[in-house]
Amino acid sequence: MIEFSHVSKVYKGVKALDDVSFTVGAGSVTGFLGPNGAGKSTAMRILVGLSRPTSGSATVLGRPYTELDCPGSQVGTLLDAGAQHPGRTGREILTLGVMMLGLPVSRVDEVLDLVGLTGRESRRTVGGYSLGMRQRLGIGHALLGRPKALILDEPANGLDPQGIQWMRELLRGFSGSGCSVLLSSHLLHEVEQVADHVVMIGRGRVLIQGTVDELRRGRSLEQTFLELTANADRSTA
Ligand SMILES: Nc1ncnc2c1ncn2[C@@H]1O[C@H](COP(=O)(O)OP(=O)(O)OP(=O)(O)O)[C@@H](O)[C@H]1O
Numbered sequence: 001m002i003e004f005s006h007v008s009k010v011y012k013g014v015k016a017l018d019d020v021s022f023t024v025g026a027g028s029v030t031g032f033l034g035p036n037g038a039g040k041s042t043a044m045r046i047l048v049g050l051s052r053p054t055s056g057s058a059t060v061l062g063r064p065y066t067e068l069d070c071p072g073s074q075v076g077t078l079l080d081a082g083a084q085h086p087g088r089t090g091r092e093i094l095t096l097g098v099m100m101l102g103l104p105v106s107r108v109d110e111v112l113d114l115v116g117l118t119g120r121e122s123r124r125t126v127g128g129y130s131l132g133m134r135q136r137l138g139i140g141h142a143l144l145g146r147p148k149a150l151i152l153d154e155p156a157n158g159l160d161p162q163g164i165q166w167m168r169e170l171l172r173g174f175s176g177s178g179c180s181v182l183l184s185s186h187l188l189h190e191v192e193q194v195a196d197h198v199v200m201i202g203r204g205r206v207l208i209q210g211t212v213d214e215l216r217r218g219r220s221l222e223q224t225f226l227e228l229t230a231n232a233d234r235s236t237a
Pocket residue numbers: 011012014015016034035036037038039040041042043
């Protein structure tokens with residue numbers, strides 16, 4: 001379970017989040033949608049303790065992230081696939097991850113297999129990886145500890161159609177075993193395929209939330225999104 005309760009965040013006069021509340025239940029994949037600058041990354045950073053809310057609280061698995069026992073193995077995060085060290089190989093990055101989490105080194109090969117990186121690719125330095133390969137590595141890193149919650153910022157960026165299909169099945173399997181997944185994306189069609197719930201934000205405020213079917217209102221999620229975000233822009237202009 002992931003929960004945002006009345007979270008606001010102000011950066012030097014810029015209100016990045018304004019009274020945001022929503023929950024991601026166990027077994028749910030929740031798509032977190034909003035135009036550029038809506039506040040998605042800010043919310044995810046607050047959730048994993050990288051930024052403090054100005055007011056309100058965010059919890060994962062019932063507690064603030066930083067108060068969990070070994071949060072890295074209970075919660076998998078991918079906030080910026082480009083943040084991996086370009087001079088390390090994929091295998092080295094995963095090996096450091098298992099050492100930090102106190103897991104057996106055999107977990108590295110299991111995860112490489114899970115995310116579809118070959119042994120040869122795993123021995124190449126990340127600086128030479130495509131964006132899709134970095135995303136796969138980042139998702140693998142998030143999965144090392146067999147977490148009960150996953151927080152993924154734009155994980156489908158750079159994935160080819162096969163990669164997107166793979167990720168969809170991975171997340172469905174993950175949520176099917178009772179885990180909570182919060183997933184931000186600009187790919188509305190993709191979110192429609194994988195998420196059961198959607199939270200849309202604009203200018204830091206929750207515009208609408210509900211099941212994918214509720215939000216479609218007989219149309220595509222994209223139409224609902226464009227209409228709501230245009231209205232949010234008008235009301236704050
Ligand atoms: N460290 C910061 N200092 C000042 N303002 C910030 C900071 N981080 C984010 N903001 C502002 O907060 C607002 C929300 O930004 P955020 O990055 O959370 O949006 P986003 O929905 O993730 O956008 P995108 O889809 O473009 O990644 C923006 O107005 C942004 O300029």
